[in-house]
Amino acid sequence: MSIVKVFLSSFMIIAAITVNAQSDTKSRGLLQQEHILKHFIEPHFKEAGKLEITSTKTMDSLFTAIDKSWTKVALDTLNKYKVNMPLEDFKHIDAYCYLWTLLSISQNLDLPLEFKRHLVQNYMLPAMHKDLITIKQIPNLTSLQLVHGGTLNNTIALGSDSYMDKETILSTYELYTSFIDVLKFAAKNPDTAISNYSKIQINEIERFKYDLNAKFNYYNGNTEASLNDVLTGLSTNGYPRTRVFYMSKLLLKDFITSGKKDNSLKLLDALTIKTTQDNINRDTLLNWYIKVDPLKGKQLFEYSLSKTSSSSFIKTSKSIELPKKWNYLSDLMGSSKKTTIKYYLVDVWYTSCGPCILEIPDLNAFHAKFKDRRDVAFISINTDFVNGKFDQKYVSQRSKELAIKFPVVYDNMKSNIVNKLAVKSFPEKFIVDNTGHIYTKADNSAMTLEAFELFIKEL
Numbered sequence: 001m002s003i004v005k006v007f008l009s010s011f012m013i014i015a016a017i018t019v020n021a022q023s024d025t026k027s028r029g030l031l032q033q034e035h036i037l038k039h040f041i042e043p044h045f046k047e048a049g050k051l052e053i054t055s056t057k058t059m060d061s062l063f064t065a066i067d068k069s070w071t072k073v074a075l076d077t078l079n080k081y082k083v084n085m086p087l088e089d090f091k092h093i094d095a096y097c098y099l100w101t102l103l104s105i106s107q108n109l110d111l112p113l114e115f116k117r118h119l120v121q122n123y124m125l126p127a128m129h130k131d132l133i134t135i136k137q138i139p140n141l142t143s144l145q146l147v148h149g150g151t152l153n154n155t156i157a158l159g160s161d162s163y164m165d166k167e168t169i170l171s172t173y174e175l176y177t178s179f180i181d182v183l184k185f186a187a188k189n190p191d192t193a194i195s196n197y198s199k200i201q202i203n204e205i206e207r208f209k210y211d212l213n214a215k216f217n218y219y220n221g222n223t224e225a226s227l228n229d230v231l232t233g234l235s236t237n238g239y240p241r242t243r244v245f246y247m248s249k250l251l252l253k254d255f256i257t258s259g260k261k262d263n264s265l266k267l268l269d270a271l272t273i274k275t276t277q278d279n280i281n282r283d284t285l286l287n288w289y290i291k292v293d294p295l296k297g298k299q300l301f302e303y304s305l306s307k308t309s310s311s312s313f314i315k316t317s318k319s320i321e322l323p324k325k326w327n328y329l330s331d332l333m334g335s336s337k338k339t340t341i342k343y344y345l346v347d348v349w350y351t352s353c354g355p356c357i358l359e360i361p362d363l364n365a366f367h368a369k370f371k372d373r374r375d376v377a378f379i380s381i382n383t384d385f386v387n388g389k390f391d392q393k394y395v396s397q398r399s400k401e402l403a404i405k406f407p408v409v410y411d412n413m414k415s416n417i418v419n420k421l422a423v424k425s426f427p428e429k430f431i432v433d434n435t436g437h438i439y440t441k442a443d444n445s446a447m448t449l450e451a452f453e454l455f456i457k458e459l
Helices: 002-019 028-048 056-081 087-091 095-106 113-137 150-157 164-187 191-220 223-235 239-257 261-274 284-293 297-305 327-333 354-368 394-400 450-459
Strands: 313-319 344-350 377-383 408-410 428-433 436-440
Touching: 028 056, 028 095, 056 087, 056 095, 087 113, 087 354, 087 428, 095 150, 113 164, 150 164, 150 191, 150 450, 191 223, 191 239, 223 239, 223 261, 223 394, 239 284, 261 297, 261 327, 284 297, 297 428, 297 450, 313 450, 344 450, 354 377, 394 408, 428 450
Parallel strands: 344 377, 377 408
Antiparallel strands: 313 436, 344 428, 428 436
16 A cells, blocks of 8 residues: 555545544545545546646535545535435535645645635635524534534634635634524523533634634724733733744734834733743743834833743642653663653644644654653654554554654553543644653643744743
């Protein structure tokens, strides 16, 4: 089996687990993925290899063919798997299927901006609106399960990212607010299955709340309200730190142009105190202060900086029981280094995780840069065992194919580190000291590779 084929097959299995975990029966999205894999992706790779997406017309042709093919088999599939859904709703292609298909068949995890916009505007947003109508008309658990992390989260995340145009961001905001209203209504349902499922989905998408509100208000000319969204989001740790730089840059440009110095300084003070170096560079903040106030900018920056913690990281009360033996450490580092390690920098991944694969070159560079440190150890933990299909031999071979140059630890049912760390997404990173205590970011943002470097710098 080729590398590409392996990637596709494992991608399918992981996606199947993610979707199927929501129901005892196969979901519409999973059935569509199986159909697309069998009739489009695998045949294409067998005959021609990956599909080069050279234009939006290529995308349109692919999705048109998939829609026609699925429509032909939808009735038989609906009856075979006894999915409790009207045929017309069952025919609709799942929003995540569009994204999954494009990434799988092109083997390109970083599509050009033009294609991302076209994908969101013409396929993912319309697909979610169709499902919204279905949920409103038939508010049962089956219709609600059309909404899952792959569909709504990905649509909102892609549709509201900084590279999207104003029209797409406003359309995404409208989708978000519409789903929030429907899900909050469903959360009051006396059926606990419906209520609990709705609450889970609300929690998932509300992480976009302040960012979407800030962008909505900004694009509608209400910069004061947009600033308040950013400030409130930062103070409640509800604003994704990876997104705050873009929104702040837009607001500062507007405030500086319009001479609103007080607003500029409010924002800059909040950014200095509520973000860390890996999210917004301190030199960048200093330059912004000076641009707002050429005479006192540096002094104002240093005053705000004095209010911040000396460390960007917090040792929590949460801890895990470290495995008694990291079997590979003695061989790779030598027993002497094992005794000097104070912190483990942990990256958790699996072999068919797109973002995980995309990050491998950076992880290789990080490992090469810090492998000789005696006080820290970088540990890559593979979790393919979760799907029950891939053993350590497979992971080892796949790691070679992916050109991984850092040590990989294979998690299993016995060690089950993925559960001990309460991993919620992939890839996910942790800092654990040699007593098992877990560290978090002081600004409550996600742990990243940049955060690892900042942590080492602050040691």
